Amino acid sequence: MRRLPLRRLVTLATLAALGAATLGSTAACGDDSESAGGSSGPVTLRLGYFPNITHAPAVVGVEKGIFAEKLGTNVKLDPKTFNAGPAAIEAVFSGALDATYIGPNPTVNAFSKSKGEAVRVISGAASGGVALVVKPGITGAQDLKGKKIATPQLGNTQDVAVRYWLKQQGLTTTKEGGGDVKIVPQENAQTIETFNSGAIDGAWVPEPFVSRLVNAGGKVLVDERDLWPDKKFVITNLLVSTKFLKAHPDVVQRLVDGQVAANEFVNTKPDEAQQAISDAIGKITGKPLDLKLIKQAWPTLEFTNDPISSSLKAGLDHAVDVDLTEPVDLKGLYDLKYLNNALKAQGKAEVVQP
Secondary structure, eight states: OOOOOHHHHHHHHHHHHHHHHHHHHHHHHHHHHHHHOOOOSOEEEEEEEOSSGGGHHHHHHHHTTHHHHHHOTTEEEEEEEOSSHHHHHHHHHHTSOSEEEEOHHHHHHHHHHTTTOSEEEEEEEEEEOEEEEEOTTOOSGGGGTTOEEEESSTTSHHHHHHHHHHHHTTOOOOTTSOSSSEEEEOOHHHHHHHHHHTSOSEEEEETTHHHHHHHTTOEEEEEGGGGSGGGOOEEEEEEEEHHHHHHOHHHHHHHHHHHHHHHHHHHHOHHHHHHHHHHHHHHHHSSOOOHHHHHHHGGGEEOOSOOOHHHHHHHHHHHHHTTSSOOOOOTTOBOOHHHHHHHHHTTOOOOOOO
16 A cells, blocks of 8 residues: 655644534534524525505614614625515515515414414514595494495405404495495505595505595594504514524524614604605605605504514404404414513513513
8 A cells, every 4th residue: 555645644634633623613603503593604684574654664774774783794684675465475485585574464374374384473563554534524434334445455454454343333344345335455556546536435544545545635534543452553563484583593683683773763763764764765666755744644653662462363353253364373473582682682671472
C-alpha cells in the first residue's frame, strides 16, 4: 500500500477535525433552533394584508418600516396584498404565504377546513369599523322588508352579521337572495354605484365604505359596535401558518413585536398613521385614499392587540344560527404567548384568553 507523506496526513486529520467541529456546531444550532426558537441563516417572511383602514397596523407597519426593524437583518419581509380573505387563506394553504392579517370568518374557515392544523391566531389588530348604512327613508328594521342590502361576500363576516341581526328582528333571509330582505353579495367597490343608482337600499360594510356611503347620502341605521359587549368585536386579527410557526418561532416573536409596535404608532401618532395609510394605498392601488375619508372613519375603529376571541366564537355561533356554516371546535386556534411576551417586555398588561 502507498503511504501518504506525513504533511498530507496532518492536513487530512486537521480537515477531519474541522469537519467534525462544524457538524457539531451545526447540530447544536439545530437543537437550539428547535428548543429556543432560533433561525439559522436568512429567512423570508411572506406577510399578507389588505390595503384598507381596518388593516391599519399592517399598512403602517410595512410603510413606516416598523416590521423590517423588528424582524432584523436576517429576516427578509415580503409583503403581499389581498382584496379578500379567501384568497389570502388559499395562499397560506398553498404555501405562498406565511402569515396574514385577516378577518374572523376566514380565520374560522381556515381552522375548520384544515381540521385545526394549518393556522394559529397570534395577535389581534383592530375592532369595530362596521355599520349598516341605508337610504334616509328607512328608519327601522321593519322598513327593510322587501329591500335589498349588500354585503361584501356570501358567508363573510359582515354577511353573517346582517343575517343574524335581521333574524333577531324577525326578518328572514336566504343564501339565494330570497326572504323578507334580499341580501346581495357584491364587491365593496361596487356598493357606492349600486347605492346611488337605487339597485340596493343599503349595505352592511366595513370602513371606509361606511363613510363613503354616508357621504353619498346614506345614514347609519346600525353601528355594529352597539351589538357587542363593551362595543368591542374583532374585525382584523393576525394569523400564522403552523408550519412557519414551528420552523421559525423566533421570527414569529419578532413579527408580533412589530405588530405591537405598529399598533403603538397607530394609536399615539394618528395623523402620521393616517397619512401613511393614504400614501401606502396610493402606491398599492394607484390611487391614494382620501385623507379626509380616513379621518372620518378613524373614530369608529379601535386598534388593539387583543384578538377578542369571545367575539370570534360568538360570530361563529351566529353563522351556525343562520345556516351559513357547521359548528367548529376552536380549541387550539389561539397561541398568544408571543403576544404576551411582547406586551410584557413593554410593561403592558397581558391578554387573558377566556
